[in-house]
Amino acid sequence: MAGWPSWAALDQPSRNTPEGPATKALRRSNFPSSSPAAVSPTGSAAPTSAPRSSKAGGGANEKRTRTEAIWGLWYWMPATVFALGLLSMALLVWNKQIKRRQVENFVFANAVMDLRIKAATSHVMVEEVLSGGNIAKMARALADLREATRLSEVLLNGGVCVNGLIAQPAEEPELRRRAESIRRLLAEWGTITRERMRTPEASGEGSALENRSDELADEVQRKAAEMESIIETDQVSDLIQSRRLFYGLFLAWSLIVVASTTALLRREHRRRDTEEALRSGKDELEMRVAERTTELRHLSARLLTAQETERRRISTELHDELGHSLILMKFRSGLIAKELRDDQSAAKEECRTLSGFIDRTIEDVRRLSRDLRPSVLEELGLSATLRWLVNNCRRDGHDVAASIGDVDPLVSREAQVVLYRIIQQALTNASKHSAARHVALSVERQGDWLSFVVEDDGKGFDVNEAVMRSPSERGLGLATMQERAWMLGGSLSVWSEKGKGTRITLGVPVPDREA
Numbered sequence: 001m002a003g004w005p006s007w008a009a010l011d012q013p014s015r016n017t018p019e020g021p022a023t024k025a026l027r028r029s030n031f032p033s034s035s036p037a038a039v040s041p042t043g044s045a046a047p048t049s050a051p052r053s054s055k056a057g058g059g060a061n062e063k064r065t066r067t068e069a070i071w072g073l074w075y076w077m078p079a080t081v082f083a084l085g086l087l088s089m090a091l092l093v094w095n096k097q098i099k100r101r102q103v104e105n106f107v108f109a110n111a112v113m114d115l116r117i118k119a120a121t122s123h124v125m126v127e128e129v130l131s132g133g134n135i136a137k138m139a140r141a142l143a144d145l146r147e148a149t150r151l152s153e154v155l156l157n158g159g160v161c162v163n164g165l166i167a168q169p170a171e172e173p174e175l176r177r178r179a180e181s182i183r184r185l186l187a188e189w190g191t192i193t194r195e196r197m198r199t200p201e202a203s204g205e206g207s208a209l210e211n212r213s214d215e216l217a218d219e220v221q222r223k224a225a226e227m228e229s230i231i232e233t234d235q236v237s238d239l240i241q242s243r244r245l246f247y248g249l250f251l252a253w254s255l256i257v258v259a260s261t262t263a264l265l266r267r268e269h270r271r272r273d274t275e276e277a278l279r280s281g282k283d284e285l286e287m288r289v290a291e292r293t294t295e296l297r298h299l300s301a302r303l304l305t306a307q308e309t310e311r312r313r314i315s316t317e318l319h320d321e322l323g324h325s326l327i328l329m330k331f332r333s334g335l336i337a338k339e340l341r342d343d344q345s346a347a348k349e350e351c352r353t354l355s356g357f358i359d360r361t362i363e364d365v366r367r368l369s370r371d372l373r374p375s376v377l378e379e380l381g382l383s384a385t386l387r388w389l390v391n392n393c394r395r396d397g398h399d400v401a402a403s404i405g406d407v408d409p410l411v412s413r414e415a416q417v418v419l420y421r422i423i424q425q426a427l428t429n430a431s432k433h434s435a436a437r438h439v440a441l442s443v444e445r446q447g448d449w450l451s452f453v454v455e456d457d458g459k460g461f462d463v464n465e466a467v468m469r470s471p472s473e474r475g476l477g478l479a480t481m482q483e484r485a486w487m488l489g490g491s492l493s494v495w496s497e498k499g500k501g502t503r504i505t506l507g508v509p510v511p512d513r514e515a
Contacts, residue, residue: 381408434458
């Protein structure tokens, strides 16, 4: 059966440590002064409620100020981060709009460039054909002119460009005005070009149709160049705004990071300060609890020692005073019985009855005296007393197996009394309360320790449940055994399970002089 951890592990060493600053501050802030009240000239105690109220008011104001500062910090910091987050979202949306405009301007500029190229190639081919060139190029010149006209419609109404990109309709008034002019010029230019194709002999070099065609081509190129200049200006403006937005986003997120980092650092510093204060208070409280526990255990040891002294005194008085008085009563009743006449048989019978009653009383007094302070412990030592205790349990009808070594030279007389009380309590619990059929006692030396083990096969109990009970329900048996073990600097462990019995193990160190 696995043993339970020693209860002595719960004990804390005694440390005489002066009051720390946390306790002094706590006493100053939370506990009333223990100094006597001021005495008035009349001899009565002067009231001290006014200064106390003033202190309480100052503490309340300070607490309220601290609370307001904390709430202010926790209010403005999230509000600032939230505002910066909204600003960042607005900047991101704005930046997305600028990117869209840049793409639209790029596609629009591409369409204008394609329009200029188509218009220029169409004009060159037409002049080349009318000057006696290859007539097959006329179809291509007309196709380029139609494509340039379609692109002018794309600039106005939107549509697919030459390279497959989709252009959006021009939104700026200046661009739309120039796009409409280009469409009108291209329409007139197409009419003149087709007229020149029908009458090439009348539209040769130096003719009015040729001059008008050149003017229209130049005007288309000029209007297209103006559109490109407007688009380029818009692109430069969008690029500048995009950079500003980038810097704005960078600055906003930098502020968010700085604000968040600052808040986290301040919170971390406050947390560390709080933890340090709690740790200091905890250590000081543990020291004070250890001191108080040590004081209480010393008091408990003194009480147990005083109890043993009182038991010894009572046992001596029972044996010497009451015991001798009862023996004298028995002798006196015997003498009285001898002096009675033969015809006083009833009185003689009463004397014999009284003598028997006195014998039983004497035996009870001897038993009480042995229970309070067995004389065999002082006369023969601990080992013999434990064997005598085991024999008494056997006479009461209990099956007790014992293996008791000679440990008297290893412990002092005072320690023998304490060890006897622990083993007596353990055997009493096993024989009277556990309903055990078999009980075993083992006493032996293991290195620098003396081991005492009392084990039974009784009904057992739940150790955790027993520990969690209130003191009134838990009883004093195990607690007293533990206190006695602590008096010897030893440890007491209890193992038990319901239906599997109980085992109590006591370990006591051997003094260095005997080790």
